[in-house]
Structures are given as C-alpha cells and as structure tokens.
C-alpha cells in the first residue's frame with residue numbers, strides 16, 4: 001500500500017492538544033501501517049512560546065501566528081483544540097475556506113455557530129469533524145451519523161458531564177455533601193474553579209444541542225436547550241430516591257415527536273435503578289439511544305481527559321485524511337429548523353418532597369390540589385418529623401404546566417410549610 005503523508009497543524013497544545021500530538025508522534029509508523037496515512041504534526045499554534053511543553057520536536061514546531069498556520073499551503077489538515085468561540089471560529093473558517101479539512105472538539109463553538117461552519121465546510125467541499133465535542137472519548141457522533149442514520153430515533157438520553165456525575169455519585173455512594181463533593185471534584189481536576197458551566201447544565205446543554213442536530217437533522221443551538229443544574233439536589237432527595245429504587249442523575253434528554261418538533265433539556269432526574277444509565281458512576285459518561293428498529297443502545301466511557309478525548313480527535317483526523325486523499329468529504333446534511341417545544345409542553349412523572357403541618361386532613365387537602373389539576377399520584381408516603389410532617393410522593397405522567405399550577409396552589413395552602421424539592425422521574429420503559 002502506498003503511504004500518503006498528511007501534514008497536520010494543531011491549534012492548541014493544552015490537555016487535548018498535547019495528548020493528541022504525543023499519540024501521533026508515538027504511533028505514526030503504526031498508523032501508517034494500518035491506514036496508509038503517515039500523519040505528521042508539523043506546526044502547533046499556542047498563545048505563549050515560553051510555557052514548558054510536554055511534547056518534543058523543538059521550538060520551531062511552535063508558533064503564535066495561528067492565522068499563518070491555517071493558511072500555510074504546506075499544511076493539509078487543521079485540528080482545533082483551543083476552545084471558546086473566538087478566535088476558534090475565525091481560524092476554522094479560514095482553514096475551511098483554504099480547502100483544509102478541520103477536526104475540532106469544541107462543543108461551545110458548534111452548539112452556537114455549528115450550522116454556519118457546516119455550511120462553510122460544505123461550500124468548500126471539505127470535512128468538519130467533531131467526534132470529541134460530545135462525550136469526549138466515546139464514539140457517539142459517528143454511530144449517530146453513519147451506523148444509525150437509517151433509524152427513526154425518537155429519544156436520546158445522556159450523562160454527558162463527568163463533573164456533575166462525579167458529584168452526584170459521591171453524594172449517593174459516600175453520603176458526601178454537595179459542597180464537599182464539588183471541592184473534591186475541583187481538587188481532582190474534574191471541575192473548573194468556576195464550576196457554573198458544569199453544575200448549572202450549560203456544558204451538557206451544548207452537547208445536547210449537538211446530539212439533537214446530528215440525530216434529528218434539526219438545527220438546535222445552545223439557546224434552545226432548557227437547563228436546570230444540580231446545585232439544588234440535596235442529601236434528602238438522594239436518600240429518598242434510593243429508598244424508592246432510583247438514582248439521581250443529571251440527564252441531557254433529546255426528543256423528537258411525531259410532528260417532527262424537537263425538545264432538548266438538561267435537568268436532574270430520578271432514574272430507576274434497573275435502567276442502564278443508573279449504573280454510570282463517577283466521572284464516566286454514557287449516551288442511551290432508543291431507535292425504532294434497533295431498540296435500546298448504550299455508549300459508555302470516558303467523557304473527558306486528554307488522552308480519551310485525543311483518541312476521538314485522532315479517529316477524526318484519520319477519517320478526514322482518508323477523505324482528503326480520495327478527494328471526497330462527509331456531509332452533515334441540511335439541518336432543518338424544526339419547531340422547538342418549550343418545557344411547558346412536555347410531560348413526565350414527578351417526585352415531590354413537601355413539608356406540611358402535622359394535623360388531621362392535610363394529606364387529603366394536598367391530594368385534592370393534585371386532583372384539581374389532573375395530576376394523579378402514583379405513590380405517597382408521609383413521615384412524622386419533630387414539629388411537622390413530610391410528604392414524599394411520585395406522580396403519574398403529568399404535564400409540566402399542570403404540575404406548575406399544582407405547585408402554585410400548594411404553596412398557598414396554610415398547611416403546606418415548604419415544597420422542598422421537585423424532580424422529574426424517568427420511567428424504566430421510556
């Protein structure tokens with residue numbers, strides 16, 4: 001087999017970039033034997049030339065002139081692993097317009113301006129591949145784009161943020177408080193010093209927007225995603241969930257309905273213990289796909305980390321290089337702007353934890369409010385605390401707006417002291 005050399009320019013040499021360059025430098029000969037492609041990282045663009053680097057190859061390999069690198073005719077393919085929207089968007093646009101395929105792991109960029117960039121790639125007739133942007137090292141983009149392209153996918157649920165899954169797992173398995181689990185995640189390097197993007201669900205939301213776009217062929221952007229984070233999940237919720245046979249997980253849920261409208265949301269949810277997603281623990285990620293013909297599938301693995309993420313980037317680099325050599329490219333297809341359903345239009349079972357006065361007739365009054373809004377109760381337990389009582393209940397499937405109306409009326413009842421928490425419940429058969 002004739003070996004073709006592909007000169008790669010890498011934008012960024014941080015966690016992912018350094019791991020990718022290390023893999024390519026180490027395995028280039030083996031990759032050439034297996035694929036007929038000799039990958040060579042000839043240029044690396046960074047912000048600072050004075051920072052010590054783990055990757056070898058001498059100072060001439062590094063540059064701070066990223067624009068010169070992406071337009072250099074000696075470079076065949078660009079990898080973007082700097083993150084953020086600008087200047088990544090400018091560099092990628094310039095590279096694509098110069099006829100170079102681009103591989104990126106940048107979820108923030110794709111969830112905001114992906115459609116624009118796919119259009120530019122299509123016009124230029126080159127690849128823009130992004131396996132690493134969703135669930136790090138787990139191959140999910142390619143299966144959705146290729147293996148499952150003929151499937152009628154109606155629902156995809158993912159644990160796609162390792163930080164929040166680590167925090168919830170520590171709270172569940174070791175009784176750790178939210179604050180202590182977050183501090184532990186930060187000290188282990190899973191969580192940023194400002195953890196907002198993770199704990200409030202923005203990171204998972206960006207990934208959910210990308211998953212929905214590929215799986216449903218719909219144009220979904222980060223702003224279309226409904227968000228609730230995990231900062232209000234308390235130890236009591238975790239304990240009640242366990243007693244009732246559930247685990248609490250931060251889920252990204254992407255759904256398409258019969259009228260082709262789409263709903264994309266991120267929120268904590270109670271997952272039945274027998275559901276495959278319930279056993280995804282620690283910083284692991286998983287994506288659970290439900291197809292019309294194939295049934296249920298689950299993709300599980302490392303959703304972050306330099307080497308797992310670099311593995312996904314490397315797969316894309318090889319794929320894009322093959323296409324470049326053949327003079328072809330993969331197409332994401334036309335993303336159609338379908339109607340996005342708001343959270344009020346959705347329904348689910350709900351778990352509620354309510355503190356009430358410990359007096360006769362309270363249970364009936366509370367049940368009456370649910371009944372008045374057509375929300376039927378599946379199970380209800382009352383326990384006496386020192387000065388008051390606590391009602392913990394799970395509803396049957398109920399509309400979000402009916403539940404909101406129920407909550408409003410409950411909080412006006414004199415016997416209701418406080419609605420401590422409300423969580424959505426995932427059914428094992430859905």
Ligand SMILES: NC(=O)c1ccc[n+]([C@@H]2O[C@H](COP(=O)([O-])OP(=O)(O)OC[C@H]3O[C@@H](n4cnc5c(N)ncnc54)[C@H](OP(=O)(O)O)[C@@H]3O)[C@@H](O)[C@H]2O)c1
Pocket residue numbers: 011012013014015016017045046047048049051066080081082083084087105106107108132133136303304305306309
């Ligand atoms: N880390 C993960 O586990 C993971 C998982 C999935 C996806 N991703 C995605 O992969 C991307 C990179 O993540 P990371 O963790 O590797 O980031 P990182 O460790 O912060 O590295 C960023 C790199 O980009 C360089 N850089 C930043 N701005 C630049 C600019 N304007 N021009 C040239 N170089 C610039 C930095 O240069 P200096 O070194 O000189 O500062 C650094 O080398 C992000 O989009 C992220 O969302 C990461």
